[in-house]
Amino acid sequence: DAGVTQSPTHLIKTRGQQVTLRCSPKSGHDTVSWYQQALGQGPQFIFQYYEEEERQRGNFPDRFSGHQFPNYSSELNVNALLLGDSALYLCASSLGTELNTIYFGEGSWLTVV
Amino acid sequence: GIQVEQSPPDLILQEGANSTLRCNFSDSVNNLQWFHQNPWGQLINLFYIPSGTKQNGRLSATTVATERYSLLYISSSQTTDSGVYFCALTGGGADGLTFGKGTHLIIQP
Numbered sequence: 001d002a003g004v005t006q007s008p009t010h011l012i013k014t015r016g017q018q019v020t021l022r023c024s025p026k027s028g029h030d031t032v033s034w035y036q037q038a039l040g041q042g043p044q045f046i047f048q049y050y051e052e053e054e055r056q057r058g059n060f061p062d063r064f065s066g067h068q069f070p071n072y073s074s075e076l077n078v079n080a081l082l083l084g085d086s087a088l089y090l091c092a093s094s095l096g097t098e099l100n101t102i103y104f105g106e107g108s109w110l111t112v113v
Numbered sequence: 114g115i116q117v118e119q120s121p122p123d124l125i126l127q128e129g130a131n132s133t134l135r136c137n138f139s140d141s142v143n144n145l146q147w148f149h150q151n152p153w154g155q156l157i158n159l160f161y162i163p164s165g166t167k168q169n170g171r172l173s174a175t176t177v178a179t180e181r182y183s184l185l186y187i188s189s190s191q192t193t194d195s196g197v198y199f200c201a202l203t204g205g206g207a208d209g210l211t212f213g214k215g216t217h218l219i220i221q222p
Contacts, residue, residue: 045209104156
């Protein structure tokens with residue numbers, strides 16, 4: 001049983017560019033959440049998707065957007081990249097809001113230069 | 114929003130030692146969990162423990178929700194226990210997890 005898979009694992013982008021990160025949830029999970037983890041910090045909640053809708057959002061600007069597909073996979077898009085967007089982006093899946101079922105992927109390391 | 118404080122921020126121990134990691138939180142919370150982040154960045158669930166005590170091998174955790182703290186105990190530490198330990202929870206109507214800053218644990222052989 002595959003866990004949460006994310007792609008790409010590492011990428012480098014230039015300031016002002018746009019990036020798309022992808023996530024496939026654990027089998028049987030229908031809810032996907034995205035987190036940003038800056039170096040030396042704990043992860044911060046970006047948003048959560050359920051039934052292809054954004055259910056809740058953390059304190060992130062509109063440059064961060066997402067999408068959930070009918071097969072429950074998800075994308076995170078970040079526009080107009082800033083140096084401060086450099087971080088590890090973690091995807092997590094769960095069964096609805098039952099966070100006792102949450103699983104995290106290995107993350108996508110984004111460097112903005 | 115909910116405040117989560119973890120202590121100590123850093124901990125260096127010899128193999129075989131025991132340790133206690135603490136998580137304090139500022140309000141009534143739900144879904145309190147402990148995670149271990151390995152050097153490659155993946156977060157591994159250790160305990161889902163909104164209240165009470167649980168044990169899994171050399172690890173155990175206790176949450177006293179009325180006093181707003183949780184403790185993670187690691188006994189007979191091994192070098193593979195090294196990494197960052199995070200406490201995370203939900204509260205204040207938020208569905209997303211709020212994480213502490215973590216405890217960076219180094220176990221030396």
